[in-house]
Amino acid sequence: xxxxxxxxxxxxLLILGLAIWTIAASQTYGAVVGFVAxxxxxxxxxxxxxxxxxxxxxxxxxxGLTGLLLLGAAAHLAPLEAAERQARxxxxxxxxxxxxxxxxxxxxxxxxxxxxxxxxxxxxxxAEHLATLGVQNPVTGVLLGYRAIDTLLETVVLVPALVxxxxxxxxxxxxxxxxxxxxxxxGSALTLLAQVLPPVGILVGIHLLWIGADAPGGKxxxxxxxxxxxxxxxxxxxxxxxxxxxxxxxxxxxLGALVFIAIGLSGVWLAGAFxxxxxxxxxxLILAIEILLTPSLAVILGLLLLGxxxxxxxxxx
Amino acid sequence: xxxxxxxxxxxxxxxxxLFFLAGTLGLLRFPDTLTRLHALTNADNLGLGLVLLGLxxxxxxxxxxxxxxxxxxxxLLAGATVGQLLGAAARPVPGNxxxxxxxxxx
Numbered sequence: 001x002x003x004x005x006x007x008x009x010x011x012x013l014l015i016l017g018l019a020i021w022t023i024a025a026s027q028t029y030g031a032v033v034g035f036v037a038x039x040x041x042x043x044x045x046x047x048x049x050x051x052x053x054x055x056x057x058x059x060x061x062x063x064g065l066t067g068l069l070l071l072g073a074a075a076h077l078a079p080l081e082a083a084e085r086q087a088r089x090x091x092x093x094x095x096x097x098x099x100x101x102x103x104x105x106x107x108x109x110x111x112x113x114x115x116x117x118x119x120x121x122x123x124x125x126x127a128e129h130l131a132t133l134g135v136q137n138p139v140t141g142v143l144l145g146y147r148a149i150d151t152l153l154e155t156v157v158l159v160p161a162l163v164x165x166x167x168x169x170x171x172x173x174x175x176x177x178x179x180x181x182x183x184x185x186x187g188s189a190l191t192l193l194a195q196v197l198p199p200v201g202i203l204v205g206i207h208l209l210w211i212g213a214d215a216p217g218g219k220x221x222x223x224x225x226x227x228x229x230x231x232x233x234x235x236x237x238x239x240x241x242x243x244x245x246x247x248x249x250x251x252x253x254x255l256g257a258l259v260f261i262a263i264g265l266s267g268v269w270l271a272g273a274f275x276x277x278x279x280x281x282x283x284x285l286i287l288a289i290e291i292l293l294t295p296s297l298a299v300i301l302g303l304l305l306l307g308x309x310x311x312x313x314x315x316x317x
Numbered sequence: 318x319x320x321x322x323x324x325x326x327x328x329x330x331x332x333x334x335l336f337f338l339a340g341t342l343g344l345l346r347f348p349d350t351l352t353r354l355h356a357l358t359n360a361d362n363l364g365l366g367l368v369l370l371g372l373x374x375x376x377x378x379x380x381x382x383x384x385x386x387x388x389x390x391x392x393l394l395a396g397a398t399v400g401q402l403l404g405a406a407a408r409p410v411p412g413n414x415x416x417x418x419x420x421x422x423x
Contacts, residue, residue: 188401188402188405189397189398189401189402190398190402192398193394193395193398196394197391197394200387200391
């Protein structure tokens, strides 16, 4: 018990130190590397708290995918960085920013410390009625049963996010292909990895999706693994990025959101409320949402990484 | 029998941890990128291998054990690939020995 406490304390100190290092890092690239390591350590904390679902999401999305997006941003910003450092704000402005950050932290700390003990919880009520949803993983039960509206919004929001990224393209490039994310080098070790890993990764992704009903896992975690395999193949240059004007691709992007909304609306008619599941149909409907959302999420996450189109629409076919 | 298996686990995991410690020391102390990579990949391959070997008697056969072995093989594959890619990026430029081609300097 004391050993575990010592390990937890060490982990907490490590995260605090890494967070300070990430903020204090002078180079954007170094700060992003620090942020990725920070996310992996936070995932370890979630494991220690018994929230394996959150840990996997944090490692895959919070650290992995966000880290990649930030690395891309850092690479784009690198030429501007020296000029940016010249135009550093004056000491008073920095002091003001620091003071405001401390104030926000203090308010957050006060709120956390003033939470009632024990915290009010609906967990026993959820556990009692989990069987009616037909899933054994309480996280999946809450996400798709009781808080389905939150899940709907957080999956649908990815579509406008992708549209926003696409909108950064120039007018002639609209609907064309994104830039190939890696150099084409057939002899590199990356080529071998991109040929050997995807079969395993696709299997793991589908496994994560399927097991989400009964154990930690689910559509988001599975979709990130599938997206990673797709991006790996693209980075190794084995396939070209798709043309963004493709009709099947666009249907695939909105498929998950459309099905989710359609099932939600049918709940108004069949069960009396938006996103309510009819008696006895909860498990099949949850499965349908999870299974149809996964390919949409995988494609959207991959396309978010690829960025806006750069080639002209006509030339790239 | 159980005692022997527990001892086996303790010895193997400790040896694996020792390799990770040595690898981290090498990462911090070695002079250039290629030797640092050497230290790092050794820690990954042997350290993780020994830790997982030690854990094998503690998990259910065959599914748990096969998962552990799969984790090790995937880590080997990823480690070897990343080592190759970083090594290629840090290869000394011809005519200017000792200087890495590019990549972040610590």
